[in-house]
Amino acid sequence: MSVIRRNIRRATIALSLxxxxxxxxxxxxxxxxxxxxxxxxxxxxxxxxxxSGIAPEQIGKALAASPAxxxxxxxxxxQAQFIMFEIERNGAHRTxxxxxxxxxxxxxGMMTATRGLGGDLMSSExxxxxxxxxxxxxxxxxxxxxxxxPEDKTVTRSFDCSTTVAAEIPVQIGEINAQxxxxxxxxxxxxxxxxxxxxxxxxxRILSARQWLGDALGYVSVQMLRY
Amino acid sequence: MPNRRxxxxxxxxxxxxxxxxFVLWAxxxxxxxxxxxxxxxxxxxxxxxTPTAEMAPDAELAATISNFGDIRRTSLxxxxxxxxxxxxxxxxxxxxxxxxxxxxxxxxxxxDLRYQVLDEGRIRPAVAVGLQDFIGTGxxxxxxxxxxxxxxxxxxxTGGLGWGRLGGLNPIATTGTRPAELLGxxxxxxxxxxFKGDVAPFGGISYAPNDKWKFKVEYSSxxxxxxxxxxxxxxxxxxxxxxxYRFKGGSQLSLYxxxxxxxxxQLTFALNPRTTGIGGGVESAPLPVAPRSAGSARDLGWxxxxxxxxxxxSSLKELAAKDGLEIEAVTLEGTRATVRMRNPxxxxxxxxxxxxARAMTRSLPASVxxxxxxxVVNGMAMSAVTVxxxxxxxxxxxxxxxxxxxxxxxxxxxxxxxxxxxxxPKFTWALAPYVQFSVFDPDNPVRADVGLRATAKYEIAPNxxxxxxxxxxxxxxxxxxxxxxxxxxxxxxxxxxLYSAQxxxxxxxxxxxxxxxxxxxxxxxxxxxxxxSMYAGASTELLWKPTxxxxxxGAELNYVVRRDFDxxxxxxxxxxxxxxxxxxxxxxxxxxxxxxxxxFGNGFHGQLDVGRYLAGDYGATISLDREFANGWRVGAYATxxxxxxxxxxxxxxxxxxxxxxxxATFGGTPSRVANTVNIxxxxxxxxxxxxxxxxxxxxxxxxxxxxVANSWGRxxx
Numbered sequence: 001m002s003v004i005r006r007n008i009r010r011a012t013i014a015l016s017l018x019x020x021x022x023x024x025x026x027x028x029x030x031x032x033x034x035x036x037x038x039x040x041x042x043x044x045x046x047x048x049x050x051x052s053g054i055a056p057e058q059i060g061k062a063l064a065a066s067p068a069x070x071x072x073x074x075x076x077x078x079q080a081q082f083i084m085f086e087i088e089r090n091g092a093h094r095t096x097x098x099x100x101x102x103x104x105x106x107x108x109g110m111m112t113a114t115r116g117l118g119g120d121l122m123s124s125e126x127x128x129x130x131x132x133x134x135x136x137x138x139x140x141x142x143x144x145x146x147x148x149x150p151e152d153k154t155v156t157r158s159f160d161c162s163t164t165v166a167a168e169i170p171v172q173i174g175e176i177n178a179q180x181x182x183x184x185x186x187x188x189x190x191x192x193x194x195x196x197x198x199x200x201x202x203x204x205r206i207l208s209a210r211q212w213l214g215d216a217l218g219y220v221s222v223q224m225l226r227y
Numbered sequence: 228m229p230n231r232r233x234x235x236x237x238x239x240x241x242x243x244x245x246x247x248x249f250v251l252w253a254x255x256x257x258x259x260x261x262x263x264x265x266x267x268x269x270x271x272x273x274x275x276x277t278p279t280a281e282m283a284p285d286a287e288l289a290a291t292i293s294n295f296g297d298i299r300r301t302s303l304x305x306x307x308x309x310x311x312x313x314x315x316x317x318x319x320x321x322x323x324x325x326x327x328x329x330x331x332x333x334x335x336x337x338x339d340l341r342y343q344v345l346d347e348g349r350i351r352p353a354v355a356v357g358l359q360d361f362i363g364t365g366x367x368x369x370x371x372x373x374x375x376x377x378x379x380x381x382x383x384x385t386g387g388l389g390w391g392r393l394g395g396l397n398p399i400a401t402t403g404t405r406p407a408e409l410l411g412x413x414x415x416x417x418x419x420x421x422f423k424g425d426v427a428p429f430g431g432i433s434y435a436p437n438d439k440w441k442f443k444v445e446y447s448s449x450x451x452x453x454x455x456x457x458x459x460x461x462x463x464x465x466x467x468x469x470x471x472y473r474f475k476g477g478s479q480l481s482l483y484x485x486x487x488x489x490x491x492x493q494l495t496f497a498l499n500p501r502t503t504g505i506g507g508g509v510e511s512a513p514l515p516v517a518p519r520s521a522g523s524a525r526d527l528g529w530x531x532x533x534x535x536x537x538x539x540x541s542s543l544k545e546l547a548a549k550d551g552l553e554i555e556a557v558t559l560e561g562t563r564a565t566v567r568m569r570n571p572x573x574x575x576x577x578x579x580x581x582x583x584a585r586a587m588t589r590s591l592p593a594s595v596x597x598x599x600x601x602x603v604v605n606g607m608a609m610s611a612v613t614v615x616x617x618x619x620x621x622x623x624x625x626x627x628x629x630x631x632x633x634x635x636x637x638x639x640x641x642x643x644x645x646x647x648x649x650x651x652p653k654f655t656w657a658l659a660p661y662v663q664f665s666v667f668d669p670d671n672p673v674r675a676d677v678g679l680r681a682t683a684k685y686e687i688a689p690n691x692x693x694x695x696x697x698x699x700x701x702x703x704x705x706x707x708x709x710x711x712x713x714x715x716x717x718x719x720x721x722x723x724x725l726y727s728a729q730x731x732x733x734x735x736x737x738x739x740x741x742x743x744x745x746x747x748x749x750x751x752x753x754x755x756x757x758x759x760s761m762y763a764g765a766s767t768e769l770l771w772k773p774t775x776x777x778x779x780x781g782a783e784l785n786y787v788v789r790r791d792f793d794x795x796x797x798x799x800x801x802x803x804x805x806x807x808x809x810x811x812x813x814x815x816x817x818x819x820x821x822x823x824x825x826x827f828g829n830g831f832h833g834q835l836d837v838g839r840y841l842a843g844d845y846g847a848t849i850s851l852d853r854e855f856a857n858g859w860r861v862g863a864y865a866t867x868x869x870x871x872x873x874x875x876x877x878x879x880x881x882x883x884x885x886x887x888x889x890x891a892t893f894g895g896t897p898s899r900v901a902n903t904v905n906i907x908x909x910x911x912x913x914x915x916x917x918x919x920x921x922x923x924x925x926x927x928x929x930x931x932x933x934x935v936a937n938s939w940g941r942x943x944x
Contacts, residue, residue: 025657025658027571115511151500151502152857216506
């Protein structure tokens with residue numbers, strides 16, 4: 001094939017691939033929106049995520065804007081910080097959400113599930129562990145965490161956790177001002193282990209927590225601003 | 228499920244060494260990355276040009292492009308089961324003198340299978356047996372038994388015995404005579420050759436100092452006799468050397484020094500439907516379940532209040548719309564609600580149902596305890612999924628399996644309320660570019676057309692749909708296909724080049740379709756009009772599928788007339804004239820099949836179609852697919868009819884591979900779009916089926932129990 005014909009063909013294919021970003025219609029736009037996101041997604045491969053922090057004034061503003069319980073969250077692996085406030089309570093669980101449509105579910109002050117963060121913790125069985133932590137007792141408990149695989153199957157990771165009670169820590173941030181004890185939970189399974197840390201006050205409320213929420217999320221910490 | 232095809236491979240077929248097991252010191256079989264397989268020039272786990280007994284992780288799909296000297300190979304390997312892998316390969320050998328060569332290039336397709344008989348233990352090596360190029364012309368035909376052992380972390384030793392291609396150099400024994408004639412018209416498994424002929428040893432050593440690099444040395448028993456005599460290959464030495472650079476996820480880049488005379492390079496891309504992507508995706512959070520206050524469920528006063536009822540319904544529709552779900556009707560009674568839902572967004576039906584259930588807890592009056600959700604596709608009620616509100620409240624933060632145990636999925640015949648006024652009739656249209664490929668024609672191995680496609684759909688009623696698609700080519704060379712092959716059957720598909728050349732613009736289809744639920748467990752379809760690029764007429768189908776059944780049975784009956792080559796509004800007569808032999812043959816008007824579909828569980832799905840094909844031949848098609856809960860599918864099919872191998876022509880019988888990959892894996896957010904690529908062995912006239920769209924099974928199975936249960940983990944997502 002002549003060089004000219006080959007180049008015309010290459011140009012036409014490139015043009016049509018470009019046109020794909022401009023596909024239009026009046027029906028469901030989900031897939032065309034997804035295709036339009038591709039250039040941005042491809043450009044950001046390998047780029048480090050931008051760290052985002054929350055300044056103290058923002059904390060003050062958030063507390064003033066809503067009477068609901070709220071917390072300051074930090075995703076350590078992505079150096080991302082955000083504030084979420086309580087949007088629903090169901091039995092022993094409460095759900096905190098943000099305007100960017102992400103949510104984290106709690107049992108008291110212990111995180112039990114996440115949504116919208118990518119590689120989410122789908123659900124967990126932590127009632128026994130919660131009883132130990134909130135009661136500021138040493139002991140051991142079983143702790144299950146459930147995740148979705150890329151194949152859309154659910155995997156359950158079971159851990160044996162043992163708690164120890166450590167030093168006294170004062171917690172003073174937002175509307176929280178209390179004396180707490182640090183409770184450390186070390187969880188092991190099949191040669192892998194992680195350590196969660198909690199600051200629990202006399203009434204059994206978990207006012208701060210640093211928990212491992214899975215391979216994708218890593219360690220996430222929450223500091224209650226208003227319990 | 229909307230199913231957009233990016234390319235339909237139209238393929239033409241060209242004509243055209245054990246127990247050297249080293250007993251080793253005991254060593255722990257490493258599970259580190261550096262002990263994992265790398266791919267060789269043939270696109271299979273191996274050293275450089277010989278295989279090893281290694282297997283890729285289950286379900287891995289690897290595409291390899293390799294080149295050394297005049298030899299270029301493109302291979303696709305799929306790990307079908309943890310111990311079984313299959314490979315499809317397309318090779319091009321330049322400067323090769325052969326009657327089938329085009330411009331001096333000889334093209335060859337081959338299929339491989341490898342089975343790992345023993346996996347590696349502390350003392351025991353891994354042992355595998357393989358068939359290389361076991362269907363068809365057999366240029367690369369060979370069989371082998373091979374063993375691989377890890378001696379130390381990163382250090383592996385391989386030894387094996389080969390027959391055929393792998394039994395050429397310094398054979399140590401003979402097991403009978405290896406026949407050289409082609410069976411049938413080619414395209415058949417060469418079972419008369421397997422493990423016959425000279426046996427020669429091969430082997431090698433690989434060393435990986437870390438996760439990224441690997442060094443290999445190999446002794447290859449492949450003589451490359453044909454390439455040396457008919458081509459310009461010179462086999463100076465059986466010793467090959469290579470280095471691999473391995474990327475995360477299994478992809479690799481390799482450089483080799485092969486046969487003492489050539490430098491080779493290779494690029495392998497690997498992905499795995501089970502592990503590629505972000506677990507669960509990155510879509511935004513669902514609404515939380517709104518629990519009811521104690522005692523509020525007793526209040527039934529709202530049932531008399533029309534405004535209250537209307538506001539609950541509209542609030543539900545709004546909340547569901549935010550999640551991408553279309554509510555077409557809501558029936559509210561004192562303690563139960565039935566919702567008719569359309570799901571254009573979520574590939575996993577459980578996620579659509581879960582999100583709708585959450586929205587229902589947030590919008591419906593407290594006394595409504597039983598939620599029945601009826602997903603509707605093309606106006607057919609697919610199933611009735613019933614959950615209790617109390618269970619939703621109680622199990623919101625529990626494992627999804629707990630909720631599945633409390634969910635009922637049953638047949639929805641007669642249960643879907645009719646759609647609200649104002650929704651239908653509905654008109655949708657789309658305009659998008661397309662790329663269509665034609666591959667494997669030796670005159671030009673890859674051809675492509677690019678163009679614009681306009682599609683429109685007018686839903687007169689939910690189950691009465693008028694739709695059409697027009698394609699206009701912008702550029703490309705599909706019309707430069709000049710090969711005309713003789714056919715001993717009516718030319719039902721071999722006139723493809725004429726349709727391609729003259730159909731610009733082309734009406735791809737223009738049809739009116741009616742879908743129905745004639746009775747419980749029954750689904751029906753009638754499609755009239757221009758059904759596909761080559762045929763117009765009427766297609767009718769009936770499917771029997773109970774919601775919890777793994778088995779479905781269907782029957783299809785078609786009456787077709789042949790369309791004009793310009794793919795516009797005309798039809799022509801059914802008599803075809805063969806351009807080579809001049810024989811006239813008539814395409815029958817009537818064809819059809821009875822089909823059985825079976826979901827085996829464990830990820831495999833089978834289908835058997837028996838009936839009469841387009842050319843009037845009678846026979847059966849068997850298909851087997853490996854299906855993943857996230858929508859990925861890899862499968863193969865074969866059709867055998869009463870058209871003899873001679874009448875069918877080259878290839879002897881129709882066969883092919885197909886791959887479906889969902890957009891959601893790459894985009895990370897839910898999508899119902901999945902692209903299917905068919906690699907059909909070749910377009911001959913035997914075993915050809917009408918390519919009508921809207922066939923029932925794929926639509927119906929989505930919302931039935933075996934498939935819904937598969938991805939139920941997404942219910943609470």
